[in-house]
Amino acid sequence: MAKTQLNVRVDEGTARTARERALARGMSVNRYIEELVRQDAGEVGRTFVEAAADFMEQYENVFAEEFGAEREGRR
Incomplete structure (x- = not known):
C-alpha cells in the first residue's frame, strides 16, 4: 500500500507520550499512530x-x- 505523508501538530506532552508508548511497544511513532487510527476505525x-x-x-x-x-x- 502506498504511503501518504500526514503532518499533525500536537502539544509537547502528547508528542512525548506518543514517543514513550511507541518505544514501549517496540515500534515507530508512525506505526503507533497508524495502529491507533486502525483501532479507532x-x-x-x-x-x-x-x-x-x-x-x-x-x-x-x-x-x-x-x-x-x-x-x-x-x-
Whole structure:
C-alpha cells in the first residue's frame, strides 16, 4: 500500500507520550499512530471477531465435547 505523508501538530506532552508508548511497544511513532487510527476505525476489532468466529466454527465440536456436559450440569 502506498504511503501518504500526514503532518499533525500536537502539544509537547502528547508528542512525548506518543514517543514513550511507541518505544514501549517496540515500534515507530508512525506505526503507533497508524495502529491507533486502525483501532479507532474498527479494523482490528472486526478482524479479531472474524478470526474468533472462524476458530469457534472449526473447534465447536471440541468445545462442546469438553465443556458442554459441564455447562448443562451433567458432569
